[in-house]
Amino acid sequence: GAGVSQSPSNKVTEKGKDVELRCDPISGHTALYWYRQSLGQGLEFLIYFQGNSAPDKSGLPSDRFSAERTGGSVSTLTIQRTQQEDSAVYLCASSFTGPPYSSYGGYTFGSGTRLTVV
């Protein structure tokens, strides 16, 4: 597609439920990133996928969070047993290459999924 597509755009869920957030990156982009942004805060790195390499999961805040990327394209971020502190905008981004300092440009971000846990 022309841009990074995320779905759903908004999700309201009850505390304790599981949620899945989807990211469809730009075709041909090998690197995919998940960030989250709490209200009034900056962006917090969550996880990074590059090609067929093992993902860097070092930013995931707890073991309730997991992500996968199937076929080097679509990615799903799963949050189990959601808590109120998980409420945030979850942003996905993609780029042609991993190390940003060697790329010809930055990431392309999607519009995000606004998750509200009630």
Added chain:
Amino acid sequence: DAKTTQPPSMDCAEGRAANLPCNHSTISGNEYVYWYRQIHSQGPQYIIHGLKNNETNEMASLIITEDRKSSTLILPHATLRDTAVYYCTVTSGTYKYIFGTGTRLKVLA
């Protein structure tokens, strides 16, 4: 990871140049400076990046000091559509941007 500091907010008159400063005093030799902006309810948008030379593209200019400890993003003729939060970030040496809370730029008519 290098960190950046930016003023929390700035105002600029429409049509004038907006100069957004950023301090990154702990930047290391191979780290680039990147600028993004985030317009309300949208994902961040890449603007420009640089290593040590000044850079210009269709959106903005980036001026990096000789010691690389600070930089300035210049929007030469700000418009109302440039109202956004502007993030200055440096690469961590891998791929994890460390985003702060940015500068909220308000362009005034």
